Amino acid sequence: MIIISVKNLKKSFGSVEVLKDINAEVKEKEVICVIGPSGSGKSTFLRCLNRLEDISGGEVVINGNNITDPKVNINKVRQEVGMVFQQFNLFPHKTVLENITLAPMKVRSAEKAETEKRAMELLDKVGLREKANSYPGELSGGQKQRVAIARALAMNPKIMLFDEPTSALDPEMVGDVLEVMQQLAKEGMTMVVVTHEMGFAKEVGDRVIFMDGGYIVEENTPDELFGNPQHNRTKSFLSKVLNHI
């Protein structure tokens, strides 16, 4: 079943068109990795999927809700779409536990004890149970990102969006975060992941999308896209990034 459908998506900032004509579909339980050079529009594309960016044209349908329709309650849709940011964006004035329980308690008016129990389970899952009462300022980057993942999961989303979740991390922290994401993929979470981690894309991705200049240039299984790229732009991008590994 198709859970994300994007048709002729356009996005401009002022007079600059950043997304030119994006078409994509994501099936339930698929893991899509989005790669491409800096400034190609990857983050903007991802942020259009939960309308953190206003959509300039075209259509984005998430789990049956056309979020380009102003009548759709976007807050409701966002509850089903978790997002993880490059800069973590944890709430620094709240403990790890409070970071995770805030949205379920305020948005769903969930019961406190129940929500905290679930939050502790999520912390177990990301290996940070003992940090429940710490403040984000007391955590390493990798720990922060794992808390951010737990926070997004606390709303039981159907879809998870990741925008370069490991790019701000020290190299030795990257593995822990990718491991959590891989586990999530195994459990059947639908994921769209903007990443520079080609290894992750190869291993975990069901499909890889290559973006350049506001277009989706090429889209394929990881084996095909990395092993047999069709377009010159894809080839030259891959030759640059794969050389760096």
Add this chain to the structure above:
Amino acid sequence: MPSFSKKGEDTPMDVISSAIPLLLKGLEVTIYIFIIAIILGFLLGLLVALFRLAPIKILNWIAIVYVNAIRGTPFIVQLFFIYFGINSLHFVSLNSTTAGIITVAINAGAYFSEIIRAGIQSIDKGQTEAARSLGLTGSQAMRHVILPQAFRRMLPTITNQSIISLKDTSLLSIIGIADLTQQGQIQASATFEAFKIWLTVGVIYFIIIYLISALASFVERRFELR
């Protein structure tokens, strides 16, 4: 021990200690007006800051006009406008205390609104995005994520403005409010001991302001522990 002071002339301590009960009565009025006015002013400032940041042109303009009107005029003129000006229209009758509280609140509100606006804008926009991406509404994100962080950051400037407003209350004596300054005036002319009385009044203001600062830095330190 026999007193060597001449008849009708008190020792310095006598002048002060007999004036103190009345000065403290004045202090009570000062604190009463200050507390009510600062709370109202703060709520007004918060509202105006939200107006200023709302994506609605007319609200932005209301906020801008209000802040500039207050910043561009002296406190005394604002006080006279509200006490004499508004009362002269005869559709309400404000007593001096009410007029005083309103003036201090409206005056402080304008400055608070600018402090709060700057505080809100200083919070990284990733915070709002994270909150909204979890399904919080704009006002839930403001209330639970942005404002608590902004207030911590604003605390020193808020304290500063509160101290300025406390000092502004001394101007309310002009419209006959029996605050600490007014009581000082009464005592000074009754005793002919202006030096001692005004020194005492000054010391009382100083102590109150010192306590406000101490309270503020205590609260700040509590927050810093996080």
